[in-house]
Amino acid sequence: MTMEMKDSGSVVLTAYHSHSPARIPGMEQSFVQDIPSSHSPTSRKSFHRCRRINRMLSNESAPPPAFSRSNSQASMDSTSMDDFWCEVESIKESSEDGSEEATLLEFKPADEGELEAEWLQDVGLSTLISGAEEEDGQALLSTLTRTQAAAVQKRYNTYTQTLRKKNKHTVRDVRDIFGTNDSSPTFETVPVSPVPSNGIQLPGQKPVWKSVSSNSCLDCGLDKGNPSITEELSYEVSFSESIMVLPKTQEWPKPQRFKKEDSALPKFIVRKSRFGLTEVGDLSPEDMKKIRYLSLIELTAFYDALGVELKRNRAERVRGRENGLFGVPLTVLLENDQKKFPGIKVPLIFQKLLLKLEETGLETEGILRVPGSASRVKNLHQELEAKFYEDTFDWDQVRNNDAAGLLKMFIRELPSPLFTVEYLPAFITLVEKISKIKLQLQALHLLIMLLPEANRDTAKAFLQFLKKVVANEGKNKMNLWNVSMIVAPNLFIYKGKRANQQEMQAAATTAHIVRLLIRYQDILWTVPSFLISQVRKMNEAAMNNSKRQLMFDKGVRKLLRRKTMERERPERPEGAVTFPPYLQSDIPEGVIRVYAPLHSKVSMAIQLNSQTKAKDILARFHCENSHGSSQNVKSQIQSLHEIGGNIGQHSLDPDAYMLDVYRANPQAEWVIKPKAS
Numbered sequence: 001m002t003m004e005m006k007d008s009g010s011v012v013l014t015a016y017h018s019h020s021p022a023r024i025p026g027m028e029q030s031f032v033q034d035i036p037s038s039h040s041p042t043s044r045k046s047f048h049r050c051r052r053i054n055r056m057l058s059n060e061s062a063p064p065p066a067f068s069r070s071n072s073q074a075s076m077d078s079t080s081m082d083d084f085w086c087e088v089e090s091i092k093e094s095s096e097d098g099s100e101e102a103t104l105l106e107f108k109p110a111d112e113g114e115l116e117a118e119w120l121q122d123v124g125l126s127t128l129i130s131g132a133e134e135e136d137g138q139a140l141l142s143t144l145t146r147t148q149a150a151a152v153q154k155r156y157n158t159y160t161q162t163l164r165k166k167n168k169h170t171v172r173d174v175r176d177i178f179g180t181n182d183s184s185p186t187f188e189t190v191p192v193s194p195v196p197s198n199g200i201q202l203p204g205q206k207p208v209w210k211s212v213s214s215n216s217c218l219d220c221g222l223d224k225g226n227p228s229i230t231e232e233l234s235y236e237v238s239f240s241e242s243i244m245v246l247p248k249t250q251e252w253p254k255p256q257r258f259k260k261e262d263s264a265l266p267k268f269i270v271r272k273s274r275f276g277l278t279e280v281g282d283l284s285p286e287d288m289k290k291i292r293y294l295s296l297i298e299l300t301a302f303y304d305a306l307g308v309e310l311k312r313n314r315a316e317r318v319r320g321r322e323n324g325l326f327g328v329p330l331t332v333l334l335e336n337d338q339k340k341f342p343g344i345k346v347p348l349i350f351q352k353l354l355l356k357l358e359e360t361g362l363e364t365e366g367i368l369r370v371p372g373s374a375s376r377v378k379n380l381h382q383e384l385e386a387k388f389y390e391d392t393f394d395w396d397q398v399r400n401n402d403a404a405g406l407l408k409m410f411i412r413e414l415p416s417p418l419f420t421v422e423y424l425p426a427f428i429t430l431v432e433k434i435s436k437i438k439l440q441l442q443a444l445h446l447l448i449m450l451l452p453e454a455n456r457d458t459a460k461a462f463l464q465f466l467k468k469v470v471a472n473e474g475k476n477k478m479n480l481w482n483v484s485m486i487v488a489p490n491l492f493i494y495k496g497k498r499a500n501q502q503e504m505q506a507a508a509t510t511a512h513i514v515r516l517l518i519r520y521q522d523i524l525w526t527v528p529s530f531l532i533s534q535v536r537k538m539n540e541a542a543m544n545n546s547k548r549q550l551m552f553d554k555g556v557r558k559l560l561r562r563k564t565m566e567r568e569r570p571e572r573p574e575g576a577v578t579f580p581p582y583l584q585s586d587i588p589e590g591v592i593r594v595y596a597p598l599h600s601k602v603s604m605a606i607q608l609n610s611q612t613k614a615k616d617i618l619a620r621f622h623c624e625n626s627h628g629s630s631q632n633v634k635s636q637i638q639s640l641h642e643i644g645g646n647i648g649q650h651s652l653d654p655d656a657y658m659l660d661v662y663r664a665n666p667q668a669e670w671v672i673k674p675k676a677s
Contacts, residue, residue, distance in 0.1 A: 083369055083485040084507045090371050091412065091489060113162030115312065116155045119300070124293040128156055139541035140293060143534045147240040148294075151301035229266045231438060235528040236273060239442045240301035260481040265519055266437055270526065274660040276614070276653025278527045280449075280456060281345075281676055283535075284648030288453065290535045291527060295449035298531070299426070302443060308433045311425035320415030324385050325349045327413045330454040343676075345457040349388060352395070353407045354465045361400035362468055363475040368486045372402035380406060408490045411462070418459055418491060423447055427492070431509045441520055444513070448524045449531070463521045470518060484514040536646040536664065543646070592662060594640070596672040599625040608659040614640045615654035621672055639675035642668045651675050 120128050127137035144152065234242075270277065280288065303310040320329045323336070333347040341348070361367050380402055387393040398406075411418055419427060430443040451459065466483055473479045488510040517524065594617055595603050601624050606617055617640055642650040645667035652661065662668075 081485065081507050081511070083482060084489060084511060087369075087486050088489045088493075091493065094374060094377075094409070113159050113166075115314065116159040116162070118314070119155050119296075119312075120152075120159065122293075123152070123296045124290070125152065129159070136542065139538045139545065140290075142541045143294075143537040144297065145238050145241050145301075147301040147305060148238070148297045151240075151297055151304050154304070155300070231266050231268050233268050233270045233438070233441075233523065235270065235526075235530060238298055238301075238530045239446070239528075240298055240305045243302070243305040262480055265515070268438075268441065268520065268523060270523060272653070272655055273529055274657040275529060275532075275664070276656035278529070278532060278650065278653065279525050280460075280527055282651040283527065283532075284650075285453065287535050287539075287648040287650075290538055291531050292450055294531050294534050294538075295446045299443065299446040299450065302446065303426075303429075306434060306439070308429060311429055312423060313421045313425055325388060326381065326385070326410055327415065329415050330458055331452075334454055345453075346461045347458065349384070350407075350410060350458060350461065352388075353403055353410065354461060356395055356398060356403045357400065357407065358465065358468060361403060362472045364400040365475070365477050367400060367469060367476050367478060368404050368408070368483060369478065370401050372399060372405040376402050377405040377409070381409065408487075411490050412493065417493075418455055418462075419447075420451065420455060423450060424492065427513055428506060428509055431512055432506075437516075441516060441523065444516055444520075445524055445528070449527065459517075460521070460525055463517055466518050467521065480515055480518060481511070484511045484518065488514045539646045539648075590659065590662070592658070592670050594621070594670045594672060596621050596625070598673060601625050606658075608662060610657070610659055612658045613654065614652040614656045614658060614661075617658065617670075618654065618672065637675050638672055641671045641673060643671055644669050 117129055120126060124140055125137050141149075141152070283291065300310050320332070321327050322332055325333075330347060333349070334344065337344050337348045357367070376399070380398060384393055384406070417424060426447060427444070430440050430447070434440050434443060448456065448459075466487065469476065469478055469483055470480050485507075488507070491514065492510040590608050591605055592608060593603055593605050599621060601621070604621065604624070606612070606620070618638060622638075639651045639654075642652055642661060642665060645665040647665060647668065
């Protein structure tokens with residue numbers, strides 16, 4: 001992969017933001033490790049360049065930046081960032097030798113009001129700009145919490161005020177949208193129920209949890225026996241609503257330095273509600289699109305509640321290559337791969353590189369950190385481009401460090417960063433402006449929900465691999481902080497702008513973000529239940545709007561009457577699976593009919609009680625079909641799906657209490673089928 005540096009120095013840390021951080025304490029120390037004499041001349045060259053970077057950052061003659069120290073300014077206590085800077089130098093050298101292609105991202109300045117207009121479009125409220133009365137926008141607005149509505153109102157106010165200044169056209173009054181008497185909203189947030197304060201220590205507050213068994217939780221953090229603090233997370237109430245209002249005289253906690261020890265990170269436990277937990281792949285694409293709308297609104301409301309500006313980049317779209325492997329957009333790669341392997345979610349080349357490293361490289365000392373041969377990596381790159389899709393590439397010839405180099409090259413050479421250009425500043429801000437790790441994690445969680453599907457699935461596969469690398473620390477000598485320092489410049493670097501001293505000093509910030517991504521990834525891929533509840537309400541509102549439209553459509557009503565008179569309603573065949581449960585009047589309350597079209601026994605009526613779980617229904621079908629189903633069906637991971645009603649499709653947690661799910665969506669169908677991988 002290439003990133004041409006040349007004179008322009010066009011490799012940049014995405015820590016770019018309007019408020020430049022101070023010099024990081026500890027960066028005046030030497031950042032360069034002793035490099036073994038066995039390293040190649042290229043590595044010795046990196047050694048001297050790392051020293052030059054160190055001198056540049058510690059140059060006392062450089063004018064100090066004017067800034068206000070942020071709450072959680074990135075700093076390390078006695079922690080060297082050697083690996084980070086040497087990785088930056090390695091990236092620069094790979095661009096200089098021509099092994100990576102330079103694709104510059106041009107940034108377009110936004111006119112006044114354009115950012116707000118783009119924000120309204122990104123959250124699915126383009127109707128507020130066009131003035132059209134569309135049902136989707138109305139349904140979304142009807143589900144918003146008070147803090148979310150305030151965030152929308154604030155952006156819409158800014159947008160309309162800008163238009164009035166420009167005298168472009170008449171815009172809708174905000175009072176017509178939100179039904180308020182005053183177009184000036186109040187942005188102070190208060191909790192809607194006695195929920196945890198999300199890291200802000202306030203007295204007299206106790207968490208409220210649904211009653212679940214003690215082992216029904218997602219345990220994400222450090223190994224058992226570690227002396228770190230254990231905290232609980234709740235998904236029942238929106239993050240922005242659960243932030244307490246702080247007195248104006250009260251100041252935020254003073255910034256804490258980053259500590260590289262794993263024990264510095266708290267252990268988080270997510271208690272399962274009676275609906276269980278839902279992962280991003282458990283919902284239909286249509287519902288995940290609504291999750292992204294709501295996540296951006298919630299993220300904005302969350303930052304507003306904390307008094308933090310949600311920064312966005314506005315980059316021109318850059319078209320990457322339309323064929324090949326490296327430098328090709330993820331969506332294009334997937335389109336090409338899905339022609340041969342329908343349903344694939346992660347590009348084949350990326351999967352193959354991960355598989356190669358998982359099979360042979362997890363125990364390699366210094367994996368990811370120790371660079372491969374630049375010439376070998378360049379040759380392998382060219383050979384992969386020519387032979388990969390012909391299935392003639394010899395993977396046995398690839399050394400582990402070279403495979404790691406190719407993996408990092410693939411990530412760097414994406415035309416748009418894995419975590420997207422638009423919201424990279426928000427990733428940086430969540431660490432620089434938010435001091436509590438619990439709050440950082442909640443912001444990070446919403447940012448992950450915002451990712452496009454291809455980026456999210458690829459990032460998930462990558463982070464799962466990194467977790468395995470850390471798990472083999474005893475043999476590969478790569479702990480969580482080591483891996484984070486190496487990966488950070490590969491994820492948080494983009495091409496098209498000159499790096500300056502202040503931007504480079506965000507090294508510890510980006511490494512900390514990667515550390516959070518790796519450590520808490522099981523939490524980050526879980527969809528908060530309050531967002532799912534809002535999607536249900538949004539779907540119900542859309543259905544109600546459709547019903548009202550149907551009722552007032554005289555032409556449709558006449559057509560239905562005529563059709564009813566012309567023919568009799570056909571009787572439902574015995575054992576038919578085409579009619580949803582809400583049309584089956586013979587099924588009493590609390591009884592569901594479950595379909596399993598791939599099994600020999602295709603349907604079964606199940607009486608629900610307060611203790612019936614999804615896994616109990618799966619076990620019953622497995623027992624009934626233990627001899628009749630095909631071996632292929634038995635080998636697949638089966639899941640109970642909730643389909644229709646107020647949800648598109650939802651693969652249920654085995655621990656979900658079915659009576660609660662049924663009452664939340666009585667019009668759903670219940671189908672057992674393989675879970676999407």
